[in-house]
Amino acid sequence: MSTLTALARVQAAHHGAAQQICTVRHLHVHDRPLVLVPLTLAGETNAPLAAMVGDRHGNPQVLVVPRPRLREQRFVFVERLANIVLSYVDGFTDDVETLPAKRKDDEPRQRFTDAPQVWVPNPGGVEYLRLMGRMTRFRQTTGDYAVAAGVPQLGKWATWLAEQAEYPDSSVLVAATQALTGFWATGQSSLEDGNLAALMGWIAPPAGMTAEQAAATAEDPILCPPAGPATDPQFDRLVLAPALRDLEEAPSDAVRVRVQERLTLALREQMQPTWDRVWQAIGLLGAQQPGGSVEQRWAADRDRFSDFVAYLRDTGHPQAKRDSAVLGARKLHDMERRLANFEAQRAFDDPLVMGEQRMTGEAFTGIVTWSDPLRTVTLSRRVLRPGIVVETEDPLRLVAGDADLRDPQRPNQKASILRLSESAGKISVSLELQGGTGSGLTAPPGSVPAVGERVTYSRLQVSYMSPGQFPARDQTPWTHGGPPQPYAPATSDAAEDWS
Amino acid sequence: MENTEQRLSRLRGGGDPEAHNARTIAAMTRNPGCVRRAIMDAAGVDKPAVAAAVGHPTSIGRLSDFAVSRGISFETRVKSEGCAELLRLLREQLGLPVPQAHYEDLGSTGKGETVSGRYLRSKAMLDTAEQGTGTLFDHPLLRLSISGVWAYLEPDLVAFQLGEKFYVIEIKSFPVIDGVADASKVAASVTQSAVYVLALQSLLSEAGRDPGLVSHEVILVCPKDFSNQATATLVDVRKPLAALRRQLSRMDNIAALLHLLPANVTFDPELPAMELAQALTQASARYSPECLAACEMGSFCRAEAKGSTAILGRTVREDLGGVDAVSTALELATGRLQPTKDLLQAAHVLRLAQRMRTEALAR
Amino acid sequence: MQLRAATPSGTMDLDLRRGSFTVTLNAICWKCSPLPASGFSSGEPAKPKTGEYWKRVGVWYGAGVSSMDDLERTISGLRKQIRQSVASNDHATLAELRVKLRQAEKQWDEALDELAPAAPATMSLLPLREQVHQALTVLTVAAAPKLIAAVHEAFFAGAMAGGQLTHLRRDEERSFRSAPHARPYYLCSAVTADRLTPVRGLLAVSTWPLERRVIGSLSPRVDFLTAAIRVAEHVLRPGAAGPHALQLLRRFAASIPGAWADADEVSPDMVMRAARAELDVHDHSDRVQRRAAAARASKQLDESQQLFGAAPLGVARQAGERR
């Protein structure tokens, strides 16, 4: 959190409407996402109770586990969920594009032209998928406790998706609340923002309601069923428990069918508002102008998707229960690198994000007041080092000697600070530029900022490791560090009680 | 002259103080700076009733029946057949020697036994427990003085004699999956266990024994992975224990806090809503969004704090340089308000932020 | 005119001419009856008044007669009211309406299945008390209903609902008090060694020596190990090693050190050996404690107290006297 966002919250509270904290959206919004709204049975470990799932708003599939304590019924549910999710995912494995090799000896690479994007209401939904993955990926399709082939396959995909969601630059699994709070600040606390209905209330209150009224309504579990996966305890007591009991005690199949229909209806009523809100969120965010590097990050997602499909087609062992040391270290490294890149890309795409850097004095924006494109210095020989002076009102923390600064408009040009001088609350920064001016001693027109131009310099930079340099297919993280021991299916995995 | 006890009784509108339990006592440490809460808790005011009376009913502590019954069935399972499963865990995971397999049920013997009688029985039993004669004590009754009133507590189990120490055992039904459990749930159980540790220490002191016999580690027993099998973990509770001691001693000094309240103020839930709300505002609150999950008054205090930056969260408030009111922050940002000396720095940062937002969003 | 109605706690036979009714299968018990709570406001489910039950019975009975059209009208009316109270934010009414709706829907179901014949029960042919006796005789130690049910399922085919055992002990006590020794055996309590009061939730057999029915601080463990040995012995009998029996044995084995190498199939011999080894550790101290308590009990308690335990308060002063 920063003062910029804090101020946005204050403004939101004052105006009674959410305020943008980005000028562009940094998330890829798919034109055919899959939305999953899961519910679980309280008290049990990730025991599925119901789900609403589908890739079209108007056509959700409603899955219900009529007797959620029965292990077989849970697997029936997972199997049905697997059918939907896997056929959605498979839909992206038809069209392939070929990319030129990055290095000379490499073969040209192939990747899918699109990848899946799954939306869940909140981080609880991400955790649901993670646990679902853990629960199902080790299941055997033969022998005792055999399950349908889709079950472990769904487990591997759920695990993969949840793993990707740990990286902020990935958009294959999106929690709606996080996507929304990445773009808007509300006049409530981040704790309350965790409630999708309350959050949407601030961003797009229903007709005739103020944001505050909408948010207050959202806290009433009766008017606004919780977005899950946990259900409302009152719903459990007054609707769910009696219905489950009626099912147990149904004297005939005919009655059972009817009770089941009612249960499905009741659960659907609990999920429908959330389902609608997630789609609304997708619509709202999709309508925002995307940032310049969104496309590139999505390409990286497509790369990782392609790698994982290849991995599954190859050995396809379920991911290990715990990362090996090597894999753990590697992931951490990846995480840091990707995080740094993501921050830089966002700042370059979005002046409001850059603003955060400027607030901390790590970056500054100003007007060029003097420019010498022909300035040279003599090192071993005479070389072109254009000089400019930028006048800024930003609270600069950088000092003379700081080098390797960049302006997003000229990413190949590095600047270092020669001098700082302050007068009348403004700081004049003298900069020496290097690169991006061709090889001669005269800089081509436009390659050096001209007097009057507005420039922004920061330490941020994007290391272009992205698509091309990602580990080759035979070195995907799962095999790279490799599971500690080669995976051997153990019967105990399958026998593991499902509470 | 009214003494503290009488004043507290009048404060809650007469009648018996609300009985505290481990959860409510643990929750007391959540916002130690709040005078309103300290006074209400000390007096044993029926907070849910008060909250409902002023139009802000609370759902804190309300659990799904499914969660409750699963909790009970897991506990029963772990304790069945003379705690067979628990003994296995303690042996395998914590090295309990085989001869120590004693089990004492200190649970209620049915109607006719008073709580204090049961407490005395627990005390006698735990006091005389010696190496080799007491291993597991089921349903012991402990007590803790909350500003002079006994709160009776029933931990899941107290195990004795692991290296001559008493251990509190807490049985919880949230899972430990591949060695990892939900951090917030662990934290909540740890604070609750700390309440039991404190109560057990006080029992031993009362019996004239060394309270240091109680381990500052508790044994958390949870389902393993997705199964009903149990797994045990030792957890250090020193930190919550210290927080708890502090808050309780603060409440023991409640007299000092009571002076801050006008003598005629009471928090009787029977009062008319307006009057009650008025009375509440006499005790200063310190709302933060965390209150919503920790204190029954949360929703009321949030409404009261409307217009303040506190409702936006602690970090937001810090980012705003500690400015209290939303309107002040905005006016400082837009330059409509000249900052006082202590707000100079905050004002500077806010103006800068305002400039950047306007600049960026204008384009 | 005779009618039979299926209720959530069993079936109910109504004889309208004689104005009598009989309830079969389960006793009417408020704990098991699914009357839903009637309000959001209180945290506890509301306790129904006795009268309400009869109202409901009336409703059930009426369901067969009242026209389904009426019910459907009621249901759609209730749905409408629910929508309205959602819109007007009226929680109290909403809760009530939901309960009513559910009742109405249920009546509709019942009406449709009008007086469907009760499903035949698939139960063991022996009376419950004899099933329990059989299981306890296998175990030779006092046991909780759940274990008794598991043993019965393992060795005597047929499920036994553990919940049904709760009333059993009280019935036995009543029978013993009204006509002592009229039966060859009674299902009775185990008693605590210190206070000689009944142990919660354990059942024993009256013909066992008192010493075996006294529970000291080590006895739960000793009895557990004894039971493990007995179950293992039983599994070894030809034809007894069914899936339920092995599952039961595994449960025991899991909690006895050295009784089971994880991945393998559980071996009754190994369980017996391991259980005996641990038993050797506890047996002596346990016996001493039990014997002393048994001696005290036979001096202080009358015959029926020896079987069903002393009243809790009567011997409260014994508490300090344990060692």
Ligand code: SF4
């Ligand atoms: S909710 Fe109100 S009374 Fe409770 S701790 Fe927070 S500020 Fe204090």
